[in-house]
Amino acid sequence: MAATSISSATNKLTDRSRPLPLHTTAAGSSAARLSFANSSISIQKLAISAASRNPAPRGSAVSALKTARESEQASKPRNSDSAEKSPKPTVLVSEKLGEAGLDLLRSYGDVECLYDLSPEDLCARIGEFDALIVRSGTKVTRQVFEAAKGKLKVVGRAGVGIDNVDLQAATEFGCLVVNAPTANTIAAAEHGIALLAGMARNVAQADASMKAGQWQRTKYVGVSLVGKTLAIMGFGKVGSEVARRAKGLGMHVIAHDPYAPADRARALGVELVSFDQAISTADFVSLHMPLTPTTNKIFNDATFAKMKKGVRIINVARGGVIDEDALVRALDEGIVAQAALDVFTKEPPSKDSKLVQHENVTVTPHLGASTKEAQEGVAVEIAEAVVGALRGELSATAVNAPMVPPEVMSELAPYVTLAEKLGRLAVQLAAGGSGIQSVKVVYGSSRDSDSLDTRLIRAMIVKGIIEPISDAHINLVNADFIAKQKGLRISEEKVAVDSSPDSPIDSIQVQISNVGSKFESALLENGNISIEGRVKDGMPHLTRVGAFSVDVSLEGNLFLCCQVDQPGMIGTVGNILGESNVNVSFMSVSRTVKRVKAIMAIGVDEAPDKETLKKIGEVPAIEEFVFLDL
Numbered sequence: 001m002a003a004t005s006i007s008s009a010t011n012k013l014t015d016r017s018r019p020l021p022l023h024t025t026a027a028g029s030s031a032a033r034l035s036f037a038n039s040s041i042s043i044q045k046l047a048i049s050a051a052s053r054n055p056a057p058r059g060s061a062v063s064a065l066k067t068a069r070e071s072e073q074a075s076k077p078r079n080s081d082s083a084e085k086s087p088k089p090t091v092l093v094s095e096k097l098g099e100a101g102l103d104l105l106r107s108y109g110d111v112e113c114l115y116d117l118s119p120e121d122l123c124a125r126i127g128e129f130d131a132l133i134v135r136s137g138t139k140v141t142r143q144v145f146e147a148a149k150g151k152l153k154v155v156g157r158a159g160v161g162i163d164n165v166d167l168q169a170a171t172e173f174g175c176l177v178v179n180a181p182t183a184n185t186i187a188a189a190e191h192g193i194a195l196l197a198g199m200a201r202n203v204a205q206a207d208a209s210m211k212a213g214q215w216q217r218t219k220y221v222g223v224s225l226v227g228k229t230l231a232i233m234g235f236g237k238v239g240s241e242v243a244r245r246a247k248g249l250g251m252h253v254i255a256h257d258p259y260a261p262a263d264r265a266r267a268l269g270v271e272l273v274s275f276d277q278a279i280s281t282a283d284f285v286s287l288h289m290p291l292t293p294t295t296n297k298i299f300n301d302a303t304f305a306k307m308k309k310g311v312r313i314i315n316v317a318r319g320g321v322i323d324e325d326a327l328v329r330a331l332d333e334g335i336v337a338q339a340a341l342d343v344f345t346k347e348p349p350s351k352d353s354k355l356v357q358h359e360n361v362t363v364t365p366h367l368g369a370s371t372k373e374a375q376e377g378v379a380v381e382i383a384e385a386v387v388g389a390l391r392g393e394l395s396a397t398a399v400n401a402p403m404v405p406p407e408v409m410s411e412l413a414p415y416v417t418l419a420e421k422l423g424r425l426a427v428q429l430a431a432g433g434s435g436i437q438s439v440k441v442v443y444g445s446s447r448d449s450d451s452l453d454t455r456l457i458r459a460m461i462v463k464g465i466i467e468p469i470s471d472a473h474i475n476l477v478n479a480d481f482i483a484k485q486k487g488l489r490i491s492e493e494k495v496a497v498d499s500s501p502d503s504p505i506d507s508i509q510v511q512i513s514n515v516g517s518k519f520e521s522a523l524l525e526n527g528n529i530s531i532e533g534r535v536k537d538g539m540p541h542l543t544r545v546g547a548f549s550v551d552v553s554l555e556g557n558l559f560l561c562c563q564v565d566q567p568g569m570i571g572t573v574g575n576i577l578g579e580s581n582v583n584v585s586f587m588s589v590s591r592t593v594k595r596v597k598a599i600m601a602i603g604v605d606e607a608p609d610k611e612t613l614k615k616i617g618e619v620p621a622i623e624e625f626v627f628l629d630l
């Protein structure tokens with residue numbers, strides 16, 4: 001199987017479409033790393049919660065992978081001793097959110113609702129909060145993430161569109177972004193239908209005219225919907241619901257969506273067509289695609305020119321998908337007979353906006369999601385997602401992290417620990433740690449590549465390699481980004497082995513190329529540092545160093561010694577450690593040729609002092625040794 005690289009856009013082994021919020025902060029000092037290494041990791045709680053309960057600035061000693069004990073404590077009532085000691089997570093809600101959602105948030109953290117913050121005020125306050133909840137009115141820019149100084153762990157978008165959140169910046173800062181993608185679908189679809197029908201029958205204009213004392217029955221003759229062709233642009237959740245309702249109104253519905261499955265469209269009696277076919281045959285065009293760099297101003301002079309003269313346009317998606325000046329021109333020229341708009345490039349639009357003031361345009365102030373039902377639903381949906389993320393649970397709605405389904409997650413749990421420890425060991429074996437550019441990970445597995453999801457494992461190897469040599473904070477959100485930023489190329493390879501299909505992975509081998517090693521016995525013939533590990537009885541074990549088989553549980557710290565293979569070596573080293581009160585937890589000896597050279601891997605509970613290390617180094621038969629901090 002070909003090696004794949006995280007520097008490239010796709011990864012054969014690990015390309016999955018949904019996100020998971022493994023969210024951790026880093027240990028910035030060796031002391032912290034030590035305690036981090038000693039903690040046992042609860043996979044269900046791979047988490048931002050430890051960090052959010054004990055917030056600390058970047059570079060400080062915080063391990064955010066929750067221990068099983070911390071997880072237990074988190075679920076205890078708030079008046080328990082442990083909970084009293086930990087500050088509650090802080091949540092800033094910057095736009096109106098339904099009460100049920102606020103209640104849920106308050107049951108978990110300290111919630112502050114500040115609805116009218118200017119961008120400057122948001123930046124000034126954001127450093128106080130672990131989570132930020134927004135709707136479409138708050139721009140969560142790079143400046144916001146910078147101002148948060150690493151404190152902000154999660155941004156919750158109480159709705160669907162995340163075009164107001166700088167996802168790239170969020171990812172770079174290791175901040176998880178979650179949204180509430182389902183609770184306002186029907187509200188948005190109903191608003192689309194309301195605009196469609198209202199526009200066709202001039203409801204808003206006629207209403208305004210009557211209120212101005214007029215009775216203009218001839219002026220407001222409308223057009224019928226039945227039998228007309230409606231083009232749905234973006235056949236996702238809202239688009240499909242609009243289609244379903246429009247079919248009920250007797251319309252002929254077509255749709256354009258490059259990513260929508262044809263069978264979903266067929267099931268609704270909707271034909272999927274090309275962009276040009278959709279816009280050139282439709283009497284009504286309803287927009288339901290997200291605002292992205294691709295869809296930005298996708299409706300412009302050129303596209304309006306291709307439309308049927310007298311077309312009517314509905315937009316409950318995002319204002320930015322339309323070039324608004326071009327729409328005004330198309331309206332003036334009669335290409336577009338009418339438009340009904342809920343969303344605008346700039347919200348609110350300027351009071352003298354030609355588009356808003358146009359007599360053939362009906363407008364609403366971004367009300368698509370604004371029903372009581374949808375707002376309560378969205379509030380609960382986002383509150384659950386944010387609380388879950390702060391607790392370190394899986395989030396099905398993470399937008400900037402790969403989603404690993406819970407069953408995969410629990411299966412990979414022991415390998416997560418192993419992967420990080422292998423990364424930490426490998427980097428400590430490198431002669432020049434910061435010069436590492438190329439890492440190869442070889443997974444021994446009986447599974448085929450498609451059923452082996454390695455993103456989590458890869459992220460942990462990156463964490464293990466990078467954190468000991470930098471002040472970066474690695475989590476699943478930013479692992480690939482930071483690796484790329486640091487010029488670290490990770491290639492992955494799967495080797496088929498004949499092991500139990502019940503275990504996703506038999507072994508993980510981490511190889512580092514072209515750096516030389518502090519412990520030459522860890523080098524393979526090709527000059528790569530190589531270590532391999534396996535999970536045994538749920539515990540991570542180091543099973544190979546270079547060409548030598550070893551078997552040592554990866555707990556505490558580790559000595560690797562290379563010595564002449566002769567009697568008495570175990571006793572000699574064991575005695576030196578014993579004299580210094582260093583407890584040996586594990587020992588394994590391996591050799592390639594009898595009486596020539598052997599490798600001793602010794603697990604120790606305590607870190608030996610310099611004097612002890614010196615004594616070991618002075619044993620004549622010891623050719624080289626290295627002490628590794630797990």
Ligand SMILES: NC(=O)C1=CN([C@@H]2O[C@H](COP(=O)(O)OP(=O)(O)OC[C@H]3O[C@@H](n4cnc5c(N)ncnc54)[C@H](O)[C@@H]3O)[C@@H](O)[C@H]2O)C=CC1
Pocket residue numbers: 159160161162181184185188233234235236237238239256257258259260288289290291294295316317318342343366367368369370
């Ligand atoms: N006015 C309002 O209050 C509301 C507005 N919205 C907007 O509606 C949009 C759609 O919402 P959902 O249906 O829930 O999202 P969704 O993700 O279920 O659907 C979006 C669809 O657009 C498609 N798409 C992406 N690029 C496209 C392109 N270039 N051409 C055609 N289709 C493309 C996607 O494949 C997807 O099927 C959101 O992104 C949001 O901006 C959503 C809810 C309320």
Ligand SMILES: O=C(O)C(=O)COP(=O)(O)O
Pocket residue numbers: 135136137158159160161162184366367368369370
């Ligand atoms: O969910 C969406 O994408 C919306 O546009 C709804 O926006 P809002 O939360 O009402 O500001």
